[in-house]
Amino acid sequence: MQNLKTEIIYHQEISPAHFRLRARSAEIAHSARAGQFVHILPRAVNFSFDPLLRRAFSIAALQDDTFDVVYRVEGRGTALLSRHQKGDTIDVLGPLGVPFAPPVTKNILVGGGVGVPPLAMLAAQHEGDSTRRMTALVGARSRDYLVCVDDLERSGLDVRVATDDGSVGVQGRVTELLEPMLADLAPDAERPLVYSCGPLVMLRAVAKMCQTYRVPCQVSLEESMPCGVGVCNGCVVPLLNAADDYGAYRRICVDGPVMWSHEIAW
Amino acid sequence: MQNLKTEIIYHQEISPAHFRLRARSAEIAHSARAGQFVHILPRAVNFSFDPLLRRAFSIAALQDDTFDVVYRVEGRGTALLSRHQKGDTIDVLGPLGVPFAPPVTKNILVGGGVGVPPLAMLAAQHEGDSTRRMTALVGARSRDYLVCVDDLERSGLDVRVATDDGSVGVQGRVTELLEPMLADLAPDAERPLVYSCGPLVMLRAVAKMCQTYRVPCQVSLEESMPCGVGVCNGCVVPLLNAADDYGAYRRICVDGPVMWSHEIAW
Amino acid sequence: MHSLSTQLGPLSLKNPVLTASGTFGYGQELEALVDLSQLGGLVCKTVTRHPRAGNAPPRTCETPAGMLNAIGLQNVGIERFIAEKLPYLRQFDVPLVVNVAGESVEDFAFLARALSAQEGIAAIELNISCPNVAHGLDFATDPALTEEVVSHARASTHLPVFAKLSPNVTDITLIARAAEQGGAHALSLINTFVGMAIDIRTRRPRISNISGGLSGPAIKPLALRAVYRCAQAVKIPLIGIGGIMNANDAIEFFIAGASAVQIGTATFVQPDAALSVIRGLEEYLDASSISSIQELVGSIRVD
């Protein structure tokens, strides 16, 4: 983990209100692993403190000495970030957090909206590894909210899409794509590993489904993160039967963002 | 006075930390008079409230349907303004305040630093009027702090410059250029009108000098201006023997910024 | 169709958005930019028994997402207010709330009486919480004094009486209850927080008065909390004030328990801020198909 001033070398709106930002940082490019995130400080000018805090973004891709994040403009922080131009320097803290566990022989990536980027990176890191097959299920509100599907396909994954309005793929929820895949598993069949990242409602549904079908599941969580490095105790999630330093609570920024769904008190 | 969204059509750094900004507004271009100012709201993104308030800038020049301001980057507000690009829209309130009184047959413009712009506009408005002769005395810390001298010369004025470091013109204070001009006046000679705008210390010195030599003097004042339209009573200056609605105090934004120096309790 | 109308004790307003005292002058200055008749109400700059020159400059300074001010209640005094300002304000079709401040209980009663005799005044707001004058805070920091000053003012006028409280207290609900006890028809929450800033070059306070009142978005979370707590403590309507820059901010105050809001510092940033808030509220009600703003008031969910 380092605090770096990095240069933006690419910054484009890839679909309405969604941006892909690429910045130069050998440190991050060489050490980051899928599931980790960067904490970016959007600033208009020095001594301007609104918005005040950093914003967290999953690492979506790595190149020789650059990294990508793919984000959606939600509020003023991401709006301000989207104003930064190619050539500008941004303040980045990272890579942060616990990465995804290594894939097994069969893996199912379940992503929703801007939860897809970290899964795209996971797929890219295991591209061409025929011993670890991956399938991707992607959910989004509509075509405009679909990101990183091309990244997933470029990594050779079979990608199935579900949108609320049916503008792409089947109409419905991504969990409706997941259920049959789990239901068809013979009781004694080898269990696939499910990786999931997206809105809380989706994560909850996926976690529940995986529990029902006794399939291990890793989820990447989100919570407001003042510090991103574990010092404020602001970003916690309650765990089941855990009681140590942090009582029942874990800090998503350092004990996550990736966690085993069966450990979480949903 | 109107609240306008205007397009920036020119924005350049004209000397270190000094910018000339030109924006399109027929309303302002057609109604503004020398000495008036605009109240500009620098904003990085919506819902970002630091810096919070507008910033006041004298109108430096007018064209068919555009106006110029020339400013120096002092703090975060002007720093943020300087980030705005050609084509961006800025929120402008204006034209505001009391303009300069009409020139007489002999006029002396005494400006310091970023106090010169409004004087440049005064000169431009009376360009070629042989019945109202104008001379300009400009003071600045150094060459880098000199602005609008070319504008003054383009309007046909004889411009004399004094800089603290002597990098341009004579070394010393602008008041040292003014004193002989006033001292040489025959007691019964027609009095010139002095217009002055610049740092408070300079204004004080000029006002004192004009009083000594019984020469009428108009000054353009500065004070922190939350509203710029007279509703907050924040921007006051104490006047001599005045006692009405505003007691001894006048609001610089609406009762000024231009005032007669002999009325002010310096 | 939705309804923005609200009720502050006996006073009915067509919409719940008023301009805050000291941030809208006496209406005159902004007439060119703002259609006053669209306002829910206009609260004018504090008027005192005798004219006040106000504090020496500098009187204001900007702070992170806020500003400090110490104007010092500069005003022409009640006599000239009635003679010169009132006739002008009267001509507009907008409920006029006259904000008054005194240095004694008797002052407040006197001012209330003087205004009762006048036409075209919708209500009186008692500024017992101005941080920028000697004694200014005394009233609103003491429950007994608060009750006394409010009850005397109430007894001196037939007009609705609002008490404007200070947030610079340990427990604002005690003051709120005292004002309710004293007969206030509504509470204006809140006035500014006392703060200061120093120029590190000169080592002098940035404001001649040394300290000043902090306003603007910076204080919104604190003002909202004051409204929420008082909503649990009293039954009279509350007017939310503090850092409201747009309709969303105003909606937070309604949900916390405010029946109306006042727009202050935002007017300096956008002269027509109050009107934008009204438009924003209309859009919000339509979009969320809520028929009346009253459905929002106190609708916070804490279960």
Add this chain to the structure above:
Amino acid sequence: MHSLSTQLGPLSLKNPVLTASGTFGYGQELEALVDLSQLGGLVCKTVTRHPRAGNAPPRTCETPAGMLNAIGLQNVGIERFIAEKLPYLRQFDVPLVVNVAGESVEDFAFLARALSAQEGIAAIELNISCPNVAHGLDFATDPALTEEVVSHARASTHLPVFAKLSPNVTDITLIARAAEQGGAHALSLINTFVGMAIDIRTRRPRISNISGGLSGPAIKPLALRAVYRCAQAVKIPLIGIGGIMNANDAIEFFIAGASAVQIGTATFVQPDAALSVIRGLEEYLDASSISSIQELVGSIRVD
């Protein structure tokens, strides 16, 4: 050459910049980013008699130029703090201030006693002002309770004792005097201001605890004022806290009367914020050829 060294009662610090409690964990997390040995001091997260799980999420939310938090004093409790955290913290060459909170006078005395028996503790900071736990504010809003808790803690330890006060009071100088009376070696001014925020979509508070403590640049003017007023009221040294983002902010606090400062929220924005403040102070002293930071302390000019 300049000197940044300062004195907090019996405790000498090589520079006047400490990290604020609850914003720097127990040092561990930031070791990779911050050279702890450069700090004037490290104040660790509040430790209580028994472990605390803390409040349910969401615990924080951003506000204009600030943030709200209601962590709820999550901590491992004094026993495990001493067994697990202290050994780690001890290895660094930085004065360690242990911040403690209790629900009774006896709790504070117990904690002070327990820590006295330990090596490597420079001072104890009494958090009698945490707004986010039941009873949290009681002590710091009552002069008598404040004096009692401070004097008992003083009597229970040989270590220097700092009292951390709440700004959520009518007159902080009364509490400051009481703490001085109780024997505090220094006052930490201030803890957070109580505020709240509401999600207008869900109509729920943005923080599960409903209200939280406001920190960051937004409160700087209020914190500075608290330090200035207390500097007039007490003789013991003051530690300025609240919205300090850089050296210039810190200098304002020194001029107002603080002998040291603590950096809180700024650390979230820049992990090495405290070190930047130290560097900035050095540059400032050099540039203005001031030989000692002590020349700044209380040097405000109000004539």
